[in-house]
Every structure is written in C-alpha cells, then in structure tokens.
Amino acid sequence: MNEKEILKLVGARIRISRKKRGLSQESLGEKGGFHFSYIGQIERGEKNVSLINLAKIANALEVNVAQLFSYVHEDSELTEADVEVKEIVMMLRESNLEKVRMAKNVVREIVREKE
Known part of the structure; x- marks a missing residue:
C-alpha cells in the first residue's frame, strides 16, 4: 500500500x-x-x-x-454495535487476565438475560 x-x-x-x-x-x-x-x-x-x-x-x-x-x-460500513464491540475489545486488551475474565462473566450474564 x-x-x-x-x-x-x-x-x-x-x-x-x-x-x-x-x-x-x-x-x-x-x-x-x-x-x-x-x-x-x-x-x-x-x-x-x-x-x-x-x-x-x-x-x-x-x-x-x-x-x-x-x-x-462505505458499502460495508460497520454497524454501531460492531463499533461498540471493537471498543470493548480494545479496552480488554489493555486489561489484565483477571479483569478480562470478570468482563466475560458479566457479558455471559447479560446475554443469558435475553434468553
């Protein structure tokens, strides 16, 4: 490039x-x-x-x-949700393993609430 x-x-x-x-x-x-x-x-x-x-x-x-x-x-623009997920991933990459695991558990609970 x-x-x-x-x-x-x-x-x-x-x-x-x-x-x-x-x-x-x-x-x-x-x-x-x-x-x-x-x-x-x-x-x-x-x-x-x-x-x-x-x-x-x-x-x-x-x-x-x-x-x-x-x-x-432009024809394959990220959705607002995609952008938010990418931001979360960037934050988690800067965290330690313990915080990543806590975040995973929180997300798991949030997803279960929708079921």
Whole structure:
C-alpha cells in the first residue's frame, strides 16, 4: 500500500465516522479545534495528518484512534454495535487476565438475560 492510498483510506474512514454521527466538516473541525477546510483536505487524502491531530479528530468523533485505521468500504460500513464491540475489545486488551475474565462473566450474564 503506498502513501497516497493510506491517506485516502484514513480520510475515508474519518468521513464515514463523521457522517455516521451527523456532523458537518465544520462542526467536526470546531469540536477538534481545526478549520473545516483542513478536515476536508484530510478526508480527501490531501493532507498527511499528524498522530496528535488524528487523536484530536478521533476524540471529536468519540471513537478510538484504532478505528480510523480499520479500513471499511462505505458499502460495508460497520454497524454501531460492531463499533461498540471493537471498543470493548480494545479496552480488554489493555486489561489484565483477571479483569478480562470478570468482563466475560458479566457479558455471559447479560446475554443469558435475553434468553
């Protein structure tokens, strides 16, 4: 994958996340502290965004930075539930084994309630 492809894929992921939340480029820019034209340049793959700015954008979108690197085509967009599950998995990966097992038991009980 070349540099331009990476920029376009990350930009597309930001655009998908922004639209999914009903935000304009201007409102995302305001939330992240950027000019709307900068957001547009990132979404079109014209700007090589820094990691710090990428973290600010992810925060403004209320997503994990890693989600901006999960390359999903617009026609196969993740559901809201998929996004939530991925966030839970990311949190669990940062936890110790005991906490992972506790989370597993909690999830098991929640799923049993639905049956």
